[in-house]
Amino acid sequence: MAFPHRLDAPELPDFSMLKRLARDQLIYLLEQLPGKKDLFIEADLMSPLDRIANVSILKQHEVDKLYKVENKPAISSSEQLCFLVRPRIKNMRYVASLVNADKSAGRTRKYKVIFSPQKFHACEMVLEEEGVYGDVSCDEWAFSLLPLDVDLLSMELPEFFRDYFLEGDQRWINTVVQALHLLSTLYGPFPNCYGIGRCAKMSYELWRTLEEEEDCETKGRRPEVGHIFLLDRDVDFVTALCSQVVYEGLVDDTFRIKCGSVDFGPEVTSSDRSLKVLLNAEDKVFHEIRNEHFSNVFGFLSQKARNLQAQYDRRRGMDIKQMKNFVSQELKGLKQEHRLLSVHIGACESIMKKKTKQDFQELIKTEHALLEGFNIRESTSYIEEHIDRQVSPIESLRLMCLLSITENGLIPKDYRSLKTQYLQSYGPEHLLTFSNLRRAGLLTEQAPGDTLTAVESKVSKLVTDKAAGKITDAFSSLAKRSNFRAISKKLNLIPRVDGEYDLKVPRDMAYVFSGAYVPLSCRIIEQVLERRSWQGLDEVLRLLNCSELAFTDMAKDDKASSECLRLVFVVFLGGCTFSEISALRFLGREKGFRFIFLTTAVTNSARLMEAMSEVKA
């Protein structure tokens, strides 16, 4: 059934230290502004903040009232205003307008802006341009690693994806580097480092430089984690675009897990209130089903319910003493389990209801057909119908992207017609969405006869052209040829199935997609860990357009214990999905590894598509 970890599974490092560190720093920053103050928090920071310091801690440090940063004039009457924000220009204008409003009203207050995870020069410049730089004091809350679970750290930077992979903005890389540096100062150096992708390589190099500059700290420390693997999201878009069918992924797709917790609405709780549930290893019921294929979950839950009933029933033959024991020791645990069980059963029901409504089976079938590369025509018409019926703008977009990547771009006729249909259904502003998707390489057009060599010759022509900006454009378009089919064959991503794939007893990582597809990202990690290098994967790298962008780095003096060599840090730059996490957890169990995940944010297909979409303001 569920994944029990192997008995010999290595211990995970204790990441709660990161929380304490962040909390202490925040308290220090709040104390820098002594006396009562009102705290304005950016909406995106609310959930992460909640995981670090609750309201009572804030109140202890003289935070009077809490406000959300909104585009509205502040009603606060406090003499001291403190803003806790992401370094965004929009926020700076908000602060500036507030300060300027006070100024024209002849009011003087103290203002402090705390940037998390770091401040950017551009922000300070905006404050300066708005003429309030002198009135505001700026600080940084270097809170970049939030432990969402025992093996999952998130930077909670969903905008990383769009900023880097669409806009080519590298400013978050420094944040990543700082986070990696923090990890190595706390948990020792990483003896084996691997990575793939432009951002991964750059982050790694900057990280190394930083470590060299301050080398005395980590040197001589015993490593706690033996491997670290950095991976760019654009190495594998396919996996992220697929519908998730393991429980945790499905919950994320259906209800949106936010910062490790989910709001179950009335349809789940079967009451009129919604319920916020923290989803992590501490939830015993959830812990057992999170990595399961959805088809097993119901059975598991009903079994569990029966067991629970049996345990309740035990009290029938009890004498007083036993009863006392039962009530004081077991009942609370059982009640707790009962509560959790009913929540998850409710969630399952709700998922089933939603998924059957839109003919989920049909959708999954189409996805599998795309992954395996048959019945392309049929799939294309399915997508077209999907668009025509206005089923869901994000879903339609996702299917189009999946089609494009698996097929190395759409054939020109389909490219035009699908886009036309889409614009008719969902509005003309999506012309910009398509332009974004093309730039990111998610939705492209097959150029007739556009073989790799043809593109290469085009590039070499451009190189002589000296217009460096155009070269990178060309390179990126080259890099965006997905070659999915060839990679799939090379890495054996579509398992050959004899008979039914037994989802109850998975044999490979493909189970996270009902046995139809092994996640590319996870397969790459598996292959590299097996070889302890990229050796023999040259062809794959070439197909991924990452020949220059993969690296291995091994420490010479091997102080690493065999215990720590079984721990692997996987860093997803641009986000990772719960399906990938489940797949790697499975791999770890099979091969005796234990994976720890660090991601810029937990993502899924809908979040990726929304990041690329242009919506009317």
Place this chain on the structure above:
Amino acid sequence: MDCYTANWNPLGDSAFYRKYELYSMDWDLKEELRDCLVAAAPYGGPIALLRNPWRKEKPASVRPVLEIYSASGLPLASLLWKSGPVVSLGWSAEEELLCIQEDGVVLVYGLHGDFRRHFSLGNDVFQNRILDTQIFHTEFGSGVAILTGAHRFILSVNISELKLRRMPEVPGLQSVPSCWTTLCQDRAAHILLAVGPDLYLLDQSACSPVTPSGLAPGVSSFLQMAVSFTYRHLALFTDTGYIWMGTASLKEKLCEFNCNIRAPPKQMVWCSRPRSKERAVVVAWERRLMVVGDAPESIQFVLDEDSYLVPELDGVRILSRSTHEFLHEVPVASEEIFKIASMAPGALLLEAQKEYEKESQKADEYLREIQELGQLTQAVQQCIEAAGHEHQPDMQKSLLRAASFGKCFLDRFPPDSFVHMCQDLRVLNAVRDYHIGIPLTYTQYKQLTIQVLLDRLVLRRLYPLAIQICEYLRLPEVQGVSRILAHWACYKVQQKDVSDEDVARAINQKLGDTPGVSYSDIAARAYGCGRTELAIKLLEYEPRSGEQVPLLLKMKRSKLALSKAIESGDTDLVFTVLLHLKNELNRGDFFMTLRNQPMALSLYRQFCKHQELETLKDLYNQDDNHQELGSFHIRASYAAEERIEGRVAALQTAADAFYKAKNEFAAKATEDQMRLLRLQRRLEDELGGRFLDLSLHDTVTTLILGGHNKRAEQLARDFRIPDKRLWWLKLTALADLEDWEELEKFSKSKKSPIGYLPFVEICMKQHNKYEAKKYASRVGPEHKVKALLLVGDVAQAADVAIEHRNEAELSLVLSHCTGATDGATADKIQRARAQAQKK
């Protein structure tokens, strides 16, 4: 032994004073000391001399020469004085020479006569001229006190952060006071001055008369006053030859002495050591030197030559034409050991060791004697301590040998004090060497600290010695060797006669990758000397590209700075350079630079997107990036523009751009949108309701829902909506309206391009089984079973499935067979299955 204390002079019963030679000076003085302005820095610092031609009645026509010597008399610098008349010379705490001119201008020179800077002491001083000045040192730095021609005092506590303070007026002061000095108490500087028989204390706010406690009567004037090195004590010399010694607050008298010499002394300075109870002042006349303390007799020396006294922390240095001597109170440890017939443990240990060397059994006797008294530890400590206070290496050695000998007989004597003393003495002997000429005593050295001593060596350009000391003391590289190498490099770049290549290479060879050395700092120095090319070469060695940027910007190498900033991966740095470039270059050049740096370009674009939309447009224009320009206008059409005309115009611009970008699809789509917008506007006018900004699909749906079927048809034709979409659309809209009649009519208008299953589905969704059944019959064979199941006709579904002989359909129907009612059907299917299997 007996000769060793020959130069010890007792003062009273408890203290001895000794005077020994530090160096025999072979400086080639052209002038008599008395004709010169003399300044010698404390802590064995350098000596500056300036022949004072302005003092004479007739100013000489020749320009005077400013000369700087080391404490051992080695010439460090010599330069012709070309500026105005100098009133006073003095050394700052950083060993910079301050030359205070009569007009209040202060010229600052380095140890090697290199001009550093100059500053003025203000207009007031300039107008009234300076009569007298004093340079003093406090914990805040080096200060200067001035007496102006208007008989006012002006004070600055720290000349590196020059803040001038005018002291209050002294009532009735019409001439130069007979003597005055600066006192430092409670973190503030005061001035004490003597006018006739009266003493005045000037503080920030007031001038108050003061009287020293217990001053002997009959004083009509004070001729000289002296403050101790630590500002704790004060000595006054009166015209009666009487010397009063007390605390600086004048409230307590420590002792007094009458020397019966009425001639004003040339100099009077304190001679005491920290933590000693003895107080003594040294008074110098032309040919006589007197040590006066709490004793009825004084110690007298005859001065053969013109001499100059330099007060030190623990004694007095005496400079003359031929020698440089040190006069101090003999420290307790030395006194105990060397005093004639001393039975102190240290003395016995020294004796024991000497006997031991002579292989005499007396060694044992001495040793036993000490051990019996249990004083061996004390003896060792005494010897170690005394060694520190000896000037002669031989004597240091024999004392240390004695200590080491004594240590052998001790069980657990911590080795630190011995080891450190050996190290310290080695360092001290090295810097005391004639060639280096820093005659520091052990006490001074400890006060000064090794870091400052290293700085002073660097200041004297004695880099090899400094490095040797660092290595010898095993100082951490960053504080020690690297720092000195960096200083060396900074000096090296000032050698203008060496070519840029050679300097850069020499520096790199010596420095390599030494941790803690900042090449950018050295480069900054090179740039400061006007050697831009050298600075750029040096920056190449800087491993952290981020560090190179600020200097490159300063040197106006902005483009190079931009690539370095990009290399560093620090986007903030890139942004800083960009802003710099934006101000420096004209717009066109700025954009061109950006074009060649994609990373910087995206960064700037991101900024513009949020803050400077117009610039963003210009950027795209410059690049002929019509695709992005088109997108820009599209965005404007729904974000920036409000009026419909404006929106259409924006779209038109966008369409034009798309055509230029050869993106026909986008251009056409944009044109369609323009048409749609206009049309939606018309619909709103004619029909009311909201149409603007709906998608085409939603527009048609809205029309149908509003009952405007004709319009809807027209629109579908105009915009060439494909049949399939139209059918889906109408189906959904009519079902929403529950207009079943119209739906049926529509279904019969022609053969449905989407089949009839959707009709069944949608009717069932609206819970209209009756209508659904109508369409179920029309569903094509492939979906027939599904349709029948949807309307709940399980039996017929089973029949069709059996007819189709389709296993999947059979199981589907079977799964729908629930309860007793469908029992028969289920059986039927099972039978059919069995039959099929038989075949």
